[in-house]
Amino acid sequence: MIDLKDKQIILASGSPRRRELLSAMDIPFTVDTGNTFDESWSGDTPHEKVPELMAEGKSFGFHRELAGNEILVTSDTMVLCGTEILGKPKDRDDAIRMLKLLSGRGHQVITAVTLRDREKKKTFSVTSNVFFKELSDSEITYYLDTYKPYDKAGAYGIQEWIGYIGISRLEGSFYNVMGFPASRFYEELKAFLD
Numbered sequence: 441m442i443d444l445k446d447k448q449i450i451l452a453s454g455s456p457r458r459r460e461l462l463s464a465m466d467i468p469f470t471v472d473t474g475n476t477f478d479e480s481w482s483g484d485t486p487h488e489k490v491p492e493l494m495a496e497g498k499s500f501g502f503h504r505e506l507a508g509n510e511i512l513v514t515s516d517t518m519v520l521c522g523t524e525i526l527g528k529p530k531d532r533d534d535a536i537r538m539l540k541l542l543s544g545r546g547h548q549v550i551t552a553v554t555l556r557d558r559e560k561k562k563t564f565s566v567t568s569n570v571f572f573k574e575l576s577d578s579e580i581t582y583y584l585d586t587y588k589p590y591d592k593a594g595a596y597g598i599q600e601w602i603g604y605i606g607i608s609r610l611e612g613s614f615y616n617v618m619g620f621p622a623s624r625f626y627e628e629l630k631a632f633l634d
Contacts (some may be wrong), residue, residue, distance in 0.1 A: 441495055442464055442467060442592045442626065442629060442630060442633070443465070443633070444467075444633065445633055446509060446592065447509055447510070447511050447557075447570075447633065448469075448470070448476055448509055448510045448511070449468065449469035449470070449510075449512050450469065450470055450471075450472050450506075450510055450511070450512050450513065451468060451469045451471050451472075452468040452472055452475060452498060452499070452502055452627075453471070453473065453513075453514065453515055453621075454473045454474060454514065455515075455619055456470075457597070457606075457618050457619045457620065458515060458590075458592045458620045460473060461615055461618065461619075461620040461622050462476075462513075462589060462620065463467065465622055465625075465626060466585070466620075467629070468487075468552040469513070472502075474502065474503030474504070475498055475502055475524045475532050475535030476501045476503060477497045477498050477500070477501025478501075479497070479498075479516075481494070481563055482493070484628075485502070485599070486521065487518075487525060487565070488493060488520070488548075488550060488565075489514075490518055490525065490553040490564055491516040491517065491518045491550045491551060491552035492516075492564075492565050494518075494552065494584075494595075495514050495515055495552040495553055495554040495563055495565075496514075496552075496554050496561070498511055498514035498515075498516065499514040499515070499554040499556045499561065499566050502514075504560050505558075507558075508557075508558055510557065510558075511555060511556070511557050511629075511632065512555070512556045512557070513553065513554070513555060513625075514553070514554045514556075515551060515552065515553045515619070515620060516552050516556070517549065517619045517620075518550050518551075518592050518593060519538075519542075519543055519547055519548070519549055519593045519594030520548040520549075520550060521541050521545070521547040521548075521594075522547075523600050524541070525549065526538050526541070526542075526547075526588065526593060526594040526595070527534075527593055528591060528592060528593055528595075529589075529590055529595045531537060531590075532584060532590075534595070535583075535584050535589065535590060535595035536580060536584065536601055538594055538595040538596075539575060539580045539583070539584075539596065540561055540575075540580065542572050542574075542575075542594065542596070542620055543572055543574055543575040543580075544573065544574040544575070545570055545571070545572065545578075546570065546573060546609075547569075547570055547572075547594070548567055548568070548569055548570070548572040549567070549568045549593075549594070549616060549618050550562065550565055550566070550567045550572055551565065551566055551620060551621050552565035552600035553565070553578070553617060553620070553621065553624075553625055553628070555605050555628060555629065557587055557632075560632075562628060562631075563630055564609055564623050564627075564628055566612070566613055566616045566621035567612060567615075567616075568610060568616045568617050569599070569610070569611040569612060570607060570609075570617055571607065571608050571609040571610070572606050572607060572608065573606055573607075573608045575598045575602075575606055577601075579605065579622070580605065582601075583596070583600075583601055583602045585633045586601065587600050587601060587628055589602075593619075594601070598610075599618055614631075
């Protein structure tokens, strides 16, 4: 168990998966999603740097000043397939397009996390390589109709049906693909508290 040294952890994320993973690590926290950050970036930003920019932007866009005993945790997950960034699908057609793009090939999932208190900040990112088998049209439509993954980058959740039947190989952290690099976060939080 990590010694928080009387610090309060605030998770500034509405993601149920991030809440689930942080809870499973036995780290007490509260959730506060108030934010003024506009999630946009310049077209010349290197793709792999976008999650770090978003995580830091969410941190500094937090709606209030931090108290002296608070540590704010913000995060951003991006699916990168070739040179295309896949965010959350706009609608069913966009989700179908994304899953067809991911079908039969590899892609990267990059999750960045920013830890910040009143004196310092630390941002890091973790990359996992995910490989899908060829997905049939019926598998794609079944998944979308049954699981409705419209709140997930890349239109899929590795921990859902499509992950069980469709992911043939994974290099890196499973939890990173879920949206939060748990093991790396634990080590970074310990170092941040020292």
